[in-house]
Amino acid sequence: NDTTSTLVNDDSDRTSIDGMMKKMSTAPLSPHSMRRLSIPDMHKLNKAVDLRERVGDVEIPYGKLQVDLLNMRTDVHVRRPVMRLRVGAQHYFSHRSKSPTGDWNEGFVFIVSYHSQLFDTLEFDLYDQPKKWGRKKSKHVAKAKLKISRLNGRPDMFLT
Incomplete structure (x- = not known):
């Protein structure tokens, strides 16, 4: 229970996760990944x-x-x-x-x-x-x- 509250309240982890999500969403798709259906x-x-x-x-x-x-x-x-x-x-x-x-x-x-x-x-x-x-x-x-x-x-x- 204590670990979940520290994970949620830790702003540095949240910003690093947000930064990773932004990089993933703006990264161009490779031709190989576009072929997957x-x-x-x-x-x-x-x-x-x-x-x-x-x-x-x-x-x-x-x-x-x-x-x-x-x-x-x-x-x-x-x-x-x-x-x-x-x-x-x-x-x-x-x-x-x-x-x-x-x-x-x-x-x-x-x-x-x-x-x-x-x-x-x-x-x-x-x-x-x-x-x-x-x-x-x-x-x-x-x-x-x-x-x-x-x-x-x-x-x-x-x-x-």
């Missing part, structure tokens, strides 16, 4: 999805695949990322993000036939889109593929 808590997301399904608000019928595009991680600097998602002939484009880490929070629903479940892949293409008024084409930055048949046996909701 917060990953959503999957336990909380699963609880929210279970609750919505129990209410009957959101239930995806069989033969449909819902992909929620949250954000991205990359070692390549992208100014205005755009993601293209494709399964077979179906494709969607995300909106152009203002953040270099994406932060889209968009959902896409694909109609998946039995043949698609066995043989098709879900493709993610990352583009760096120039400003609207420019004549430049979008630059292809990265590609990722996920075979749909490999989703069998996975939880209904997972992060990759």
